[in-house]
Amino acid sequence: MSEREPAPVALVLVSHSRAIAEGAVDLAGQMAPGVLLLAAGGTDDGGLGTSYDAVEAAVTRAVADGRSAVVLADLGSAVLTAESVLDLADPDVAERVRIADAPFVEGAVAAAVTAHGGADLDRVLAAAEHAGTMFGGDQVRPAAVEAAADDGVVRGAVTLRNPLGLHARPAAIVARMLAAYDAKVRINGANAASVLELMKLGATQGDELTIEVEGPQATEARDALVAAVQEGFGEV
Amino acid sequence: MTLDVAWAVDWVRRSADAVAEHREELIELDRQIGDGDHGENLNRGFTAVVAKLDALEEPPGEIGDVLKLVATTLMSTVGGAAGPLYGTAFLRAAKATAVPELDTKGVVALLEAALEGIVVRGKARTGEKTMVDAWTPASEAAAAASDAGASAAEALEAAAQAAADGAQATIPLVATKGRASYLGERSAGHLDPGARSTELILQAAAQAAA
Structure with missing residues (x-):
């Protein structure tokens, strides 16, 4: 997608504190520069x-130019205020806006990265709402390694080179990059389209990543991923 | 005897006076079990409402017009949860009172609509130590008074008394909604500030009708 044209889904971050709302915008924006x-x-x-x-x-600004929007809110009255705004908004606006039941910061980051990949409203909302369980426990478990060779899965392995490993920025690069391919990618069992699952792997420098890819563009996706990891995400 | 637009304007002005007078008390109640901003926020909101009333070139034609002005102004200026809660209450009440005068049944409809708005917005039920615990008995008392043949003013008087009783009854409750719910058991033993401000506002309505 063009970096100049904002993604079709924008985010509105409503907090009791101006500093928190602006800080969350900074944090999410660093990982998803193409999202309003x-x-x-x-x-x-x-x-x-x-x-x-x-x-x-x-x-109003978020839904301009035909965009839709996901709203994240922190404590009670932020949610109530957002709901009141949608209650009184034109139906044409209200139907393009969803309020996420999600943790504020984690939800904003997950939703922004998903929106950056050009996802639609429901998928961005789901990314925000699943962010809570991503950070809430050990829900992300590596999938069992599939041993069969003729299962249509393209595999690869690559060693992380950059000092900080799969931290937020590289995880976002991976998720964004792979959104361009018609392929489902798993890294050490985690869904590579989810920046949160990737971060939760806690993979650091020297760790080997096991890559499994399915789909029409599986080989291209794997090769691009291997190349990005070998380049150290520009951090080496 | 019916209530007219002048009553609605008087109600709003008396509410603003009551909130200003009890600002410190509401702050203190909210400081005990919340974030301490209820008195300040509500006072800011009602001060803005009165300023808008003062700026009107001519009085509104319907009671609902007055209540809608209150609703939109509180939503824009209060800042805390009371903004959308009272805002939605007054907005729903405005829709139920798009008439120049209210009889007893009109008063009941106003209170029921306001309560419905608060429940819809706050998703609280009775017994959760919120303003719902004052609005619910108020609405029920007005309906009972109406059934017994009371005047509009008498129905408001009954509602105000029931709101006061309902507010007092929040003291032993443990909050399960709103900021006070973070305190859990420690919220017991305190009067809920939202229930107290509801009592003040409904008292103002009754006094304006008396």
């Missing part, structure tokens, strides 16, 4: 609380 991210934090005079007008303005 809008902060609506604090009251109109800069205090703690949520502003109906600020949320309404952010939602």
